Structure formats: C-alpha cells, structure tokens
Amino acid sequence: MLVQPIAANAPVANDPADAEAVASLLDQLYRAWGDADAYASLFTEDADYIAFDGTHTRGRSAIAESHRPLFERFLKNSRLFGESSSTRFLTPDVALIHSKGAVLRAGQQRPSRRRLSIQTVVAVKQAEGWRFAAFHNTRYQPFTQTLLGKLLALAGLAPGS
Template sequence: MTVEEIITGMRQAWNAGDGAAWGSHFAEDADYVDAVGRIQRGRAVIADEHQKIFDTIYRGSVLEIRRLGVRQLGDGLLLLHTESTLQVPTGPREGTVDAVQTKLVRGGLIHAFHNTARVSLATVTKNDPELARRSPMDWKS
C-alpha cells in the first residue's frame, strides 16, 4: 500500500466501524500507542481493541486524516506524520477530538503508530496565562 492508500483505507475502516479493516494496515508484529498511552502489540490486538471502541465510545464517529509529512529513513522505512479530526456523536467522548500521529511504515504496512491527542496550552498549563504565552521549550521551574 502507498501512504495515500494507508490513509484512505484507515479513514474508511474507522468510519465503517470495522476493526479488522483497521488492523489490516498494520504489520503482524506492529506496536500501537493509543491516545491514552496504552501499548497494543500485534495486528490482531490492534484490530480487536479498535473493534471494542468502534462498538462503544466511538460508535458512529467520523474520522478525517490528513498527511502532514513523510520522509524516507532508509532501508525502505518511512516516517509518516498525520493529523486527524474525530467527530464523536454521543457518549463520554462526545464532540471533536483532534490528534496527531507518528507512523513507521515499511512494505506498505504500519510497524509502529503513536497517537497523541492535541490539547490547548491553557489546558496543559492549568490556565496559567503567563506560562501559556511562553513556548514549552522556555518553561522553567
């Protein structure tokens, strides 16, 4: 699969609520770090865990994925960054969830995936306006 086929296929799998189709984009021994920090190992586990959320907290959700960048790391390994917007219609995660993902791709399959929810600096700084104005690189105790 090409990068664009992976992105399109993942969007289609999510929006269909199809864990097996989602998992088909991963290598058999892939690692997946989800948005809450759990490490899922292996295509079957990734597919099963996604089916659980498709059937519960993300039922009926709609995912959009956009490519941010891709570069060759050597030996056929690609570093792919994407961003996503998830619209969740009901339940504990109702609303919009924005995230960014890092994927390592080889041979048309994802070997590693890290998903990070995007939150505002105000949330991270606990609404400290002075700290929120500074770059995180400038944060000092």
C-alpha cells in the same frame, strides 16, 4: 543484525509510486475506521500501537480486538478525520509519517479541540505492500488555545504577534 545510521535529513530517493502508496495507506486507515478487522489489516503482524492514553497494543490481531468494542459501543458511527502533515522516507522501504486528526462522533462536523491528536507513524514496505509497523497517537492543544498562549496574545507577546 547490523544497523546502519541514517544521516539526519539525508535525502532518500523514493519511487513516486511508493509515495502514493503510503499516502493511500493513510487514507485507507481513515476509511477503515469503524471496522476493526479492516482497520487492523493495515498494520504489520507485529505492529506496535500506542493510543492517546498510552495504552500499548502489539500485533495486528490485538489491534483488531482492542478496537472492536470501541467501534461497537463507545465510537459507534464515528468517523476519523485526519490529514498527513509530512512523510519522509528513511529508506526506500521505511517511511516516517506525521499526521493530525480527531475522532468525529456521529453528527459532528468539526473535531472537538479536546480530541485533537497528532500521530507518529512508521510504514514499512512488505511483500503484500505497505503496512504500518508503528503508530503513536497523542493529544495536542495548539499553543494559541492554551491559557499561556491566550495571555501572551493579549499582551502582544505571542509568537507571530
């Protein structure tokens, strides 16, 4: 297989319908939360899925099976809160998405600071439409909420102060 380099920040002309389809795919991911089969159906057959704790799952069926017990017990009646922070088309058929989000437990209106996550997601265009080929989720803590960030803010040395 020949791999051609992609110039950094090279603009890729993309169809507005594809941009809308990728945004819709991410929205479908949030709506499918709680249903292991619906959630996994948004991924390619051979997708790579890395959870916030580093657990690596490969394949659509494994993604469904790894989420099923979570949705039935630990995350029952939870919902996924999220938003895309950027989407960049690397080629007309490959999109790189960065999003932020968190799991909201039943009755929770705002995400816990301890559960804030950022995702790097790769979506690919296939015959059946856009699907996620790779998903990497990790926890993050905004700098202003870290001990160092708070100390620098008190000293007037924090970025933006």
